[in-house]
Amino acid sequence: MRAIASINGECLPLAEARVPALDRGFLFGDAVYEVIRVYRGKPFLFEEHLARLRRSLDAIRLPYTDFDGLRQRVLRVIREHGFQEAIVYIQITRGSDVSRHHVFPEHPVPLEFFYVEEFHDHLEAQREHGVRVITHPDWRWQRCDIKSTNLLPNVLAAQAAREAGAYEALLYLPDGTLLEGSRTSCFAVLGGKLLTAPAAPNILPGITRALVLRLARQQGVAVEERVFRVADLPHVTELFLTGTTSEILPIVQVDNQVIGNGQPGPITRSLQRAYRQLVDAL
Ligand SMILES: Cc1ncc(COP(=O)(O)O)c(C=O)c1O
Structure with missing residues (x-):
């Protein structure tokens, strides 16, 4: 390349x-x-x-x-x-x-x-059909808001995902709080609201995350920067990753838990369209 x-x-x-x-x-x-x-x-x-x-x-x-x-x-x-x-x-x-x-x-x-x-974007089919992810303990330090090159915990989690045939690893705290992926932010639709972990020292404030929050609010989606947990996954209707190269990537399965009806949901789709419009207007 x-x-x-x-x-x-x-x-x-x-x-x-x-x-x-x-x-x-x-x-x-x-x-x-x-x-x-x-x-x-x-x-x-x-x-x-x-x-x-x-x-x-x-x-x-x-x-x-x-x-x-x-x-x-x-x-x-x-x-x-x-x-x-x-x-x-x-x-x-x-x-x-x-x-x-x-x-x-x-x-x-x-x-x-x-x-x-x-850059050759190989994710088009995954953006359309969704990906599988795994959960993985968060072994990182207490300043994940700094985009530092100390990425060993991220590397180990990403490798565990790869070996499980999954796209990404969602990192969780000992109480089951899901924070973000090894190289992506994570959003869930729960009870009709779009949730993502609040900007705090335990996550990276993703640039794509901030854009998606803005797009969702523009679309009139109820948005809350609030954590969700592994135990919430059976009730989550949509789940997706965001990141600079991933863009907006639907998740259809976490470990053995199918998300919603196993298809990318309407809020995810509508945000993907808005994201594409911005890129096309660049
Ligand atoms: C831990 C982590 N979270 C989230 C992201 C997504 O951030 P951005 O949207 O700025 O690419 C990244 C990107 O590298 C990351 O490493």
Whole structure:
């Protein structure tokens, strides 16, 4: 797949991109990231993603401020290399020190890495018919609102889903509260209301989640940012995932529990249509 990287502003093919072994992103996961979808050469919700990147950087006290330069560099790579359907991955790390120490370097020099890669969307059939997911314990830390590269619990949950032949793993707390997927946000329709876990330190505030909340309110759907639990699943009539590359993906089965009538429901469908209209109008 065609992919162009940029490291501190220097462009090269992604396969040739290298970072120093002492980079703190590599040693400690001392880094934050973003993933942005590009449709027909245009980044979708770019400013929202940059704003979240800024919040993540502030939260880990990483002194990177060149958002205007970053925006221009990303747009230039998309334009000059003629990317149409693509994703942009951006990662900012706290850079390297002369040796490995947990504490911040005295004068950190952040490393800016991004790449733009062609994206082939293989999810069309799943968006139409829905996917199966599994539940998995949430083994993450207490600041999941920071989009950090510390993704080992997410990786293990995603792998468990893959090995179960499922698309995603829904992460649950010891009391059965369902928070979100390993790489997606999650919504349920319960008692006629659209529910999703409230923005709090235990979930990532998804950019797609925020958009879907807005679209649902515009459509007059009753929306509540409130948690739902594994025990609610037999009563849930619709369930879906949201994310930058997943978009809006209906869930028709969780573990052995069929959701609703086993088909994507009307609220999900109507939100999918509204999402598509926005993308088409980009
Ligand atoms: C844990 C988690 N939740 C939700 C999402 C979806 O966020 P967004 O809609 O911004 O892609 C992601 C995306 O990577 C994620 O990692």
